[in-house]
Amino acid sequence: QKEVEQDPGPLSVPEGAIVSLNCTYSNSAFQYFMWYRQYSRKGPELLMYTYSSGNKEDGRFTAQVDKSSKYISLFIRDSQPSDSATYLCAMSEKSSASKIIFGSGTRLSIRP
Amino acid sequence: DGGITQSPKYLFRKEGQNVTLSCEQNLNHDAMYWYRQDPGQGLRLIYYSQIVNDFQKGDIAEGYSVSREKKESFPLTVTSAQKNPTAFYLCASNGQLNQPQHFGDGTRLSIL
Numbered sequence: 001q002k003e004v005e006q007d008p009g010p011l012s013v014p015e016g017a018i019v020s021l022n023c024t025y026s027n028s029a030f031q032y033f034m035w036y037r038q039y040s041r042k043g044p045e046l047l048m049y050t051y052s053s054g055n056k057e058d059g060r061f062t063a064q065v066d067k068s069s070k071y072i073s074l075f076i077r078d079s080q081p082s083d084s085a086t087y088l089c090a091m092s093e094k095s096s097a098s099k100i101i102f103g104s105g106t107r108l109s110i111r112p
Numbered sequence: 113d114g115g116i117t118q119s120p121k122y123l124f125r126k127e128g129q130n131v132t133l134s135c136e137q138n139l140n141h142d143a144m145y146w147y148r149q150d151p152g153q154g155l156r157l158i159y160y161s162q163i164v165n166d167f168q169k170g171d172i173a174e175g176y177s178v179s180r181e182k183k184e185s186f187p188l189t190v191t192s193a194q195k196n197p198t199a200f201y202l203c204a205s206n207g208q209l210n211q212p213q214h215f216g217d218g219t220r221l222s223i224l
Binding site: 042045097 | 118210213217
């Protein structure tokens, strides 16, 4: 079993819809949680970064962490065609010696 | 602007040839990483370095080599021993292993 599981998609939704992207994990020591967005032929860029449980909002994006269920989510409101990309979740432990573990990514397509 | 520069953007390798991919960062980060990404796949760690003159193998180091002679630079050599080198190669860096990584825009390597 992988430490971090992410549905590869592809996920296709109409413009303006609310998108929910999810990851599950098995390591209860994970404390830092990240979401990256990767456009085709580009490197991933950091979208959201949270510590421990709870929600964090940034514009149309909301990151949610449920440590009791070992489940994280990224919500995109009022989705736009420019949101079409692959979204990778990532997480790490509190120890500075712990490397980041990435999910395999979900490909998202927003239909105009 | 601070960031990570990968070059070249596209690279072609002949059979039996070694090729070197360049990665330079001006973020003053201690740690640097090389990942391989195949179409529709997640990131697989090749090598990483936490400090100058030191580096560790990742999950798929066979057929690759690295050096870290300067803090800013972490070149990756794809040797002739790597039998399936066609992929998108991403370089990343961060200040500590468990903190968000910053990525370059990748090098696409193909076989002639």
